[in-house]
Amino acid sequence: MQQFPHSTSGLRRRISRRFAGLATATAAVVGLTTLTGPGAQAADNPYERGPAPTESSIEAARGPYAVSQISVSSLSVRGFGGGTIYYPTSTADGTFGAVAISPGYTAYQSSIAWLGPRLASQGFVVFTIDTNTTLDQPGSRGDQLLAALDHLTQSSAVRNRIDGSRLGVMGHSMGGGGSLEAAKDRPSLQAAVPLTPWNLDKTWPELRTPTLIFGADGDTIAPVSSHSEPFYNGLPSALDRAYIELNNATHFTPNTSNTTIAKYSISWLKRFIDNDTRYEQFLCPLPRPSLTIEESRGNCPHTS
Template sequence: MKNSFLHKLLTGASAILLSASAFASTGGGGSTPGPSDPCTNCTRGPNPTVSSLEANSGPYNVSTRNVSSFVSGFGGGTIHYPTNTSGQMGAIAVIPGYVSYESSIEWWGPRLASHGFVVITIDTNSIYDQPDSRANQISAALDYVIDQSNSSSSPISGMVDSERLGAIGWSMGGGGSLKLATDRDLNAIIPQAPYYSGSNDFDDILTPTLILACENDAVAAVGLHASPFYNDVPNSTPKAFLEINNGDHFCANSGESDEDILGKYGIAWMKRFIDFDYRYDQFLCGPNHESDYNISEYRENCNY
């Protein structure tokens, strides 16, 4: 009788622990931040094609609003938002790297916004800020966009779904995006040529992570940064690794020839994991990515 009671007690406790573990793994109140629950009405836009994703702009017109450098938490920037669509959209913050400015990553703003996101590209408080500080500034920029969406006087009033957030960072900003994924619920991150020299716990990341690397990076060497970071992210977390053939540390920056190929994968990643749009799996999974001369290496852990 006692053994039977003990068995039932232990079985019930195990079930509770398993349930709690599953809840935490989806970002639902656990100690490790993760993505929001999937939504069924977030998809928008026409059926994607390679040419539509590699084009300079998507199906939506884009307007901008400048953000003062006196704003609290980051160094100001620009909000990019679509004007000929309705409903709430995911928000994405994009941050530059060490001794660099918003202009180095600003191309992401109109590119992503034209596919149905509200995007803020930012300057940092200081061009010398380290990755952990940049993580905090990405978070502050996302909070700013959410606050603007909650303001009736803002041009993006009511446009942002505060549960569907993403981040992109270059160099130390890429390290910051990885760090933020350990501290805040995010649906997707794209660290590009990421640099992070401190101790990290990236092996706990639940946020879907696309790492963009530059093959000949002499600043954040792929073998010391991008590749180990990709390996650190658990295989249970959706992830991908794209390395630009012959690219240097600046291969993902504004004005570079790689914008089209990075735009294709970056848009597909954000649409898949912020909008839960499965139409974009075809561009992220499957063989033959390296048949494109621009890609020297591609890894993924599909199916997502």
């Protein structure tokens, strides 16, 4: 009985030590949580731009950034036919990734102009270009897309707003085929988005650029069976790639404002030009067939 108070004191000391250890462990967990919270993720990805996306924000006609634009005369550039640069007006977020977009056969930049402010308002510098002639073939259009990106990053009035390591290409019809050519010629490109593309070359095993191809179920000029589908199937199987076939659409659907094209183009460009994994949720799992989507294919989850 004389030892009971002593044992009680020892028990209290052991309990006290356990609580102290628990407090230390809790503090360590809190510290770890702090280090891996949103602030740390933002630091891990300095290219992330804009607020967290939602379904409605990427379907909206305009994103969070106010947009300005500059007309570029064909007389002031080399290698392509001039165009219009759309860019976020504010410089508060630093530099942005950039995208050059080519029109199709016989077409002018006006045919793809809707993409300029729509993409720029989501946090990109966008260059919708005219080609040297309206009859230029995909190989030439690919060269012109690269010339436009070089102008953007080296000579344009907004060059200081652009991160030259974060570039992509888009294009419609022969311009879409040109975007594949540009990605083949410049593997450092971060993203390519061909829109109902046309090209005589059907396989693209050389591509190293994450590529999203849009086809149209009613396309009679570049039918998906002989263009978009073989292009997609010809990409390396290990490449981050996707194919979305638009439902009740034609070859010219990309020439007018289209929410489905915008939604998935924005997500693809954000995911691969900005390395912004917040947009992965809109790409993976693959979009299901709907009133606007006939089918989709791709490799999920994405690896780069």
